[in-house]
Amino acid sequence: MNRITLSPRIRKTPYFKSIVAAGLTDISVYNKMVMPTSYGDLQAEYRRLIEGVAIWDVSVERQVEIVGPDAHACAQYLTARDLTNMKEGQGKYVAMCDHEGRILNDPVLMKLSGDRYWFSLADNDMLLWCRAIAAEKGFDVTVHEPDVSPLAVQGPKAEDLIAELFGEDVRALKYFWFVETELDGIPLVLCRSGWSKQGGFELFLQDGSRGDELYGKVMVAGEKYEIGPGAPNHVERVESGLLSWGGDTTPDSNPLEAGMARYVDIDCEPDYIGKAALQDVMANGGPERLFVGLTIESDIADSWPLPERTPVRQNGEVVGTMSAVVFSHRLQQTIGLAQVNRTVVEAGESVEVEGPGGRNVATITELPFI
Amino acid sequence: MNRITLSPRIRKTPYFKSIVAAGLTDISVYNKMVMPTSYGDLQAEYRRLIEGVAIWDVSVERQVEIVGPDAHACAQYLTARDLTNMKEGQGKYVAMCDHEGRILNDPVLMKLSGDRYWFSLADNDMLLWCRAIAAEKGFDVTVHEPDVSPLAVQGPKAEDLIAELFGEDVRALKYFWFVETELDGIPLVLCRSGWSKQGGFELFLQDGSRGDELYGKVMVAGEKYEIGPGAPNHVERVESGLLSWGGDTTPDSNPLEAGMARYVDIDCEPDYIGKAALQDVMANGGPERLFVGLTIESDIADSWPLPERTPVRQNGEVVGTMSAVVFSHRLQQTIGLAQVNRTVVEAGESVEVEGPGGRNVATITELPFI
Numbered sequence: 001m002n003r004i005t006l007s008p009r010i011r012k013t014p015y016f017k018s019i020v021a022a023g024l025t026d027i028s029v030y031n032k033m034v035m036p037t038s039y040g041d042l043q044a045e046y047r048r049l050i051e052g053v054a055i056w057d058v059s060v061e062r063q064v065e066i067v068g069p070d071a072h073a074c075a076q077y078l079t080a081r082d083l084t085n086m087k088e089g090q091g092k093y094v095a096m097c098d099h100e101g102r103i104l105n106d107p108v109l110m111k112l113s114g115d116r117y118w119f120s121l122a123d124n125d126m127l128l129w130c131r132a133i134a135a136e137k138g139f140d141v142t143v144h145e146p147d148v149s150p151l152a153v154q155g156p157k158a159e160d161l162i163a164e165l166f167g168e169d170v171r172a173l174k175y176f177w178f179v180e181t182e183l184d185g186i187p188l189v190l191c192r193s194g195w196s197k198q199g200g201f202e203l204f205l206q207d208g209s210r211g212d213e214l215y216g217k218v219m220v221a222g223e224k225y226e227i228g229p230g231a232p233n234h235v236e237r238v239e240s241g242l243l244s245w246g247g248d249t250t251p252d253s254n255p256l257e258a259g260m261a262r263y264v265d266i267d268c269e270p271d272y273i274g275k276a277a278l279q280d281v282m283a284n285g286g287p288e289r290l291f292v293g294l295t296i297e298s299d300i301a302d303s304w305p306l307p308e309r310t311p312v313r314q315n316g317e318v319v320g321t322m323s324a325v326v327f328s329h330r331l332q333q334t335i336g337l338a339q340v341n342r343t344v345v346e347a348g349e350s351v352e353v354e355g356p357g358g359r360n361v362a363t364i365t366e367l368p369f370i
Numbered sequence: 371m372n373r374i375t376l377s378p379r380i381r382k383t384p385y386f387k388s389i390v391a392a393g394l395t396d397i398s399v400y401n402k403m404v405m406p407t408s409y410g411d412l413q414a415e416y417r418r419l420i421e422g423v424a425i426w427d428v429s430v431e432r433q434v435e436i437v438g439p440d441a442h443a444c445a446q447y448l449t450a451r452d453l454t455n456m457k458e459g460q461g462k463y464v465a466m467c468d469h470e471g472r473i474l475n476d477p478v479l480m481k482l483s484g485d486r487y488w489f490s491l492a493d494n495d496m497l498l499w500c501r502a503i504a505a506e507k508g509f510d511v512t513v514h515e516p517d518v519s520p521l522a523v524q525g526p527k528a529e530d531l532i533a534e535l536f537g538e539d540v541r542a543l544k545y546f547w548f549v550e551t552e553l554d555g556i557p558l559v560l561c562r563s564g565w566s567k568q569g570g571f572e573l574f575l576q577d578g579s580r581g582d583e584l585y586g587k588v589m590v591a592g593e594k595y596e597i598g599p600g601a602p603n604h605v606e607r608v609e610s611g612l613l614s615w616g617g618d619t620t621p622d623s624n625p626l627e628a629g630m631a632r633y634v635d636i637d638c639e640p641d642y643i644g645k646a647a648l649q650d651v652m653a654n655g656g657p658e659r660l661f662v663g664l665t666i667e668s669d670i671a672d673s674w675p676l677p678e679r680t681p682v683r684q685n686g687e688v689v690g691t692m693s694a695v696v697f698s699h700r701l702q703q704t705i706g707l708a709q710v711n712r713t714v715v716e717a718g719e720s721v722e723v724e725g726p727g728g729r730n731v732a733t734i735t736e737l738p739f740i
Contacts, residue, residue, distance in 0.1 A: 002376070003373065003374070004373070004399075005396050005408070006372070008618075008678055008694075009398075009493060027372075027373070028375045028379075028380070029374075029398075029399035032493065038375070098501055104498065123402065124402070125494045128494065128495060128499040129499065129502050131469070135643075136502070136503060247379035248378075251515070307377060308378055308382055
């Protein structure tokens with residue numbers, strides 16, 4: 001029952017022909033769009049990311065563009081982080097909250113100019129949220145989804161490859177900073193970013209009709225680096241402690257429970273949605289849960305199937321939920337991600353999770369693992 | 371590449387064990403949840419729906435509940451239809467629009483009481499939209515997703531089966547009307563509804579922990595009617611001209627272009643979001659496109675693969691988009707659904723679509739086909 005029915009309701013990406021030709025075997029659906037998840041050899045995809053360079057179609061990372069005279073005020077109101085000193089060409093990892101302080105998304109916010117911002121989004125329809133807020137609040141902005149589909153180039157050899165394609169200047173680009181540029185006339189925004197900790201860039205293609213052309217150019221230039229296809233890598237992202245919004249979070253999580261405390265300016269002077277709720281959380285002693293790593297005792301040197309979040313227990317009582325378990329090739333250790341009650345985390349006690357062979361003892365650790 | 375990666379980001383349904391046991395083979399993702407699409411024999415599933423009775427897990431049809439003193443005012447503001455005379459226990463098929471008149475969703479709105487409404491939704495995160503509007507507009511309501519997961523019983527024998535389970539009174543229930551009831555203590559809302567034109571009911575289970583129990587009870591009672599598993603049926607829905615929001619519509623469609631004109635009260639006295647925009651559309655001569663059927667000349671007696679919307683042409687010029695093509699078993703005819711420019715529809719001229727064997731001539735027809 002793992003066969004998926006494709007239909008016009010699920011969008012294809014501008015790189016679709018290329019990824020099928022590259023041997024795509026597994027997909028998911030993300031932002032109502034096809035998300036490649038594997039090309040049939042997860043081990044090779046992992047090694048390529050850790051040791052070489054991989055090309056990922058991450059078109060599912062949709063943008064919501066806020067443009068117009070009130071763009072800054074609108075972006076700020078939507079964001080639980082102080083944007084006062086943000087520069088053009090800068091990106092920031094931010095939390096978007098609702099009025100109750102629940103985290104709705106964890107995008108990278110990119111400032112293209114003083115009156116033009118992109119939220120580069122995780123998996124939900126933030127276009128709805130942003131449009132509703134902008135219209136009801138009366139901001140003088142247009143909110144829309146531009147024709148922008150990121151292609152990620154990730155891994156330790158990514159910088160050499162990108163420098164070859166775009167020039168040596170790219171080496172000076174700081175993390176989450178970007179430039180508007182082009183490749184043989186293909187318009188794109190080049191950003192030092194990507195959902196891994198192995199370094200790399202994302203090419204925000206700005207013309208969906210030229211996806212396969214861009215993909216081809218990167219593949220040709222990448223040949224000497226043995227570039228190959230891949231996708232956001234489940235094992236690497238757990239090792240790196242990267243949050244999967246909607247997977248690691250529950251619908252009622254606030255950003256402080258999602259490991260985003262350091263990216264949130266709770267008392268930020270310009271008002272933002274959720275400010276009072278997050279201030280209340282802090283006034284009441286802090287978040288109930290924390291996002292942590294689990295080091296798990298297990299004899300199984302493989303990722304466990306985990307199609308759903310499962311309970312984390314202590315003396316039989318549920319004290320959290322686990323959202324991912326993988327066998328880390330680099331650590332030679334089974335590790336997981338979980339939201340666990342803060343009192344349990346602070347006491348430093350061990351917990352239990354259910355594994356394929358029964359109960360497994362787990363130790364709570366800080367993130368990232370590596 | 372039709373294999374899907376399941377993860378905690380994609381929710382399972384409360385009937386998950388039952389549908390896997392029933393032989394689920396194909397799924398889609400809808401409202402970020404597993405949507406069963408086939409149990410391996412589409413022909414048998416079609417016949418069961420047309421001639422007998424089928425059980426469908428349609429948990430993906432999520433509810434947004436609006437509850438509180440301003441629930442009516444909030445629901446009205448969110449809905450392009452006059453709710454003034456709506457009764458408790460009544461449902462209505464409605465369009466929800468944004469401020470530009472674009473259709474965001476086509477739910478059945480259910481009035482549970484004067485201060486409690488459910489939007490029973492198609493595929494997008496309307497919880498975000500409703501929460502943003504309610505909070506910014508200052509409505510005194512709570513907006514949340516209740517623990518409600520519909521199970522549909524569809525087909526000509528559905529009424530006999532439901533009468534056996536819930537009593538003869540259900541036969542008097544009008545279309546989209548419902549009652550709050552229970553089955554052996556399992557709380558649910560029973561509604562005469564479902565995404566087919568073959569008649570039937572939806573059981574809005576109100577306790578997600580009892581899904582398999584409810585499924586089992588319906589299956590046991592349905593044995594003598596030869597009930598079997600199924601899913602919203604692509605062929606039947608095209609024959610019946612039922613709209614698939616997000617599949618048949620484009621992001622900029624208004625409800626008048628989605629075949630919903632008769633369900634929209636454009637000049638409705640109580641204000642609703644999108645009113646001015648829809649009034650503008652009418653003041654400017656009406657919608658640009660119409661949702662129509664296509665009768666297609668084809669030698670292929672099978673549904674065409676149509677993973678994406680494809681162009682409808684006339685003399686080489688694009689005049690619309692086709693979103694579904696099936697071979698109708700009952701009509702012995704290839705038929706499709708499309709949005710086509712109104713001028714072309716009104717002129718009654720034939721058009722062309724691209725089929726597996728090249729260009730095919732198509733005649734525009736009214737919906738439904740049957």
